[in-house]
Amino acid sequence: MTLFDDIYTLNQTIMNDSRLSRLGDNDFYLVLYNYLVFSISLFRNWCSKNLSKMTKFSQQKYSFTGLGDETDFVLNPIPPINAELYISIDDVAVSETDYSYNPTTATIRFDIEPSSDCAIFVSAYIKGSFDEDLDSQELVILAEGMTVPFSEGSLLKSKQLSQAISSEYSQGNHNKVLLEIVNQRYSHLGRLISDYGISDGVSGWGGASTNA
Numbered sequence: 518m519t520l521f522d523d524i525y526t527l528n529q530t531i532m533n534d535s536r537l538s539r540l541g542d543n544d545f546y547l548v549l550y551n552y553l554v555f556s557i558s559l560f561r562n563w564c565s566k567n568l569s570k571m572t573k574f575s576q577q578k579y580s581f582t583g584l585g586d587e588t589d590f591v592l593n594p595i596p597p598i599n600a601e602l603y604i605s606i607d608d609v610a611v612s613e614t615d616y617s618y619n620p621t622t623a624t625i626r627f628d629i630e631p632s633s634d635c636a637i638f639v640s641a642y643i644k645g646s647f648d649e650d651l652d653s654q655e656l657v658i659l660a661e662g663m664t665v666p667f668s669e670g671s672l673l674k675s676k677q678l679s680q681a682i683s684s685e686y687s688q689g690n691h692n693k694v695l696l697e698i699v700n701q702r703y704s705h706l707g708r709l710i711s712d713y714g715i716s717d718g719v720s721g722w723g724g725a726s727t728n729a
Contacts, residue, residue: 556662585633
């Protein structure tokens with residue numbers, strides 16, 4: 518088995534992105550999973566392992582309203598025993614040190630009673646894993662493949678911004694730089710797959726199709 522986390526930790530470009538770091542843990546790992554799905558689609562035809570056999574990212578969401586005098590909240594339906602929790606109160610993340618969780622009874626116990634009428638949100642999520650054991654080269658390829666949709670997303674946001682500002686020249690140059698980065702990501706990934714030894718190259722890839 519190979520945990521998706523083993524791939525995510527190899528991609529510090531994404532893991533250290535300030536925009537993603539503002540997400541709740543459940544949303545953060547959902548975004549990473551979507552990037553990974555894209556990477557899998559690029560690599561699966563050349564990979565010697567079956568990348569379709571996996572435990573996919575999943576989550577169950579729960580909502581409660583604070584009563585002001587209650588510390589215990591029961592998750593129903595009961596989440597998987599190996600699920601991780603993300604909890605927020607009024608959109609502010611709750612530290613793991615401020616509550617305990619009993620997976621047998623699916624009960625969350627806060628150290629301090631949530632205030633009356635506050636909005637309590639809970640996500641019980643599973644990051645996911647591949648059934649097969651991937652080697653280090655396969656992990657690197659999948660991690661690098663995740664940067665392609667990440668970079669394409671940055672390019673799209675930049676092009677949307679350029680339509681809303683007056684400095685089209687400077688923004689246009691910025692778009693060209695981002696497009697070049699996307700193309701470089703594709704080329705680098707193609708070389709990694711070629712070196713992997715399953716294919717002599719990545720035929721049909723022309724880099725990014727987005728125009729600056």
